[in-house]
Amino acid sequence: MEQQISFGIKSLSSFFKKKSYSSVFVLVDENTKRYCHPLLKNVLPTHQLIIVRSGEANKTILTCEAIWSKMLKNKADRNSLLVNLGGGVITDMGGFCASVFMRGIDFLNVPTSLMAMADAAIGGKTAIDFLSYKNTLGGFKAPVLICIDTVFLTTLPTRELNSGAAEVFKHALLQGKRETSQFLLKTFLSFSEQERQTLIKKSVRYKLKVVMLDPFESNLRKQLNLGHTIGHAIESFFLLQKKTILHGEAVALGLVAEAFLAYRFFKLPFESFLRIVFWYDLNFVKPNLKALDFNVLMKIMQKDKKNTKAQIKLVLLEREGHVLLDSQITKSQLLEGMAFLQAF
């Protein structure tokens, strides 16, 4: 799955010089319409805006119907282009809409949140939620281009920025100590524009490399799930309790808990485990986890088809820069990890 990437919105002019689309549609939510579209509109050819409501709750088939209707009403055809200008909700849902509209039209991702720049907009996974289950409908389809510009981050709320930084740190952990060291000096917010650009570029290139080697997640791509088995269970648990936690905030907790398991039951050096805990403390305010119900968390993790009642398979760090895919953990070991999460 070839994935083209460019840095800086100005690079879009050369893309559009080479292409001729019958019409161009730009998908935004109310925030990216307000803050991001004004920065982008002059580098795009004549286009029509499709505005949807922001938030995961709107990543549904209902919103897709509204998108497709608007496109049809405005004479979209097989040679139209959809530009997804937004966070991961917009890039996931826009990619999905484009991939099935008239058997698939081109789409271009312009990620505006850190989560989308470092993760969601890259890799060719498209998705919407269905019956409240996350990412149940979707497929693999690469955008014709991913255009990344950190200028958009200036209006992104700090909490969203930190959430995205968890994925950037995850990519650093997968690469090695040299990459993770930088994250122990400062919070993502306090990095200069130049430093942010460099970190994001490295992160993006790393994800792209992994995705190109294993586009359909048969093996190597599984490493990108580091921190996500436990993180995802925490995210779902919070949702069930009607409490909010951002995806990256849950992943950050997942990285800590999984680092504990990797140190306690596998070979992760104590120093690396401490570095991960230190990174968490530097960047996040720990939510109250006293009410975490281990049985519910276990049930959520067992739903994953790789896992059985007695054992859960995780991606665990052996050292910074090296993971063990499919590490088996027993229920009691996992409970120890959860208990650590409550206590640290």
Ligand SMILES: NC(=O)c1ccc[n+]([C@@H]2O[C@H](COP(=O)([O-])OP(=O)(O)OC[C@H]3O[C@@H](n4cnc5c(N)ncnc54)[C@H](O)[C@@H]3O)[C@@H](O)[C@H]2O)c1
């Ligand atoms: N496809 C993948 O590989 C992949 C990977 C990771 C996450 N995801 C998906 O991404 C989604 C989460 O992405 P997200 O965290 O970007 O959420 P999001 O799209 O909801 O964006 C977060 C919030 O920030 C606002 N926003 C975005 N950019 C802004 C900007 N520049 N200025 C001001 N406000 C801005 C949005 O309107 C929204 O309110 C989830 O649905 C998740 O499943 C997909």
Ligand SMILES: [Zn+2]
């Ligand atoms: Zn993630």
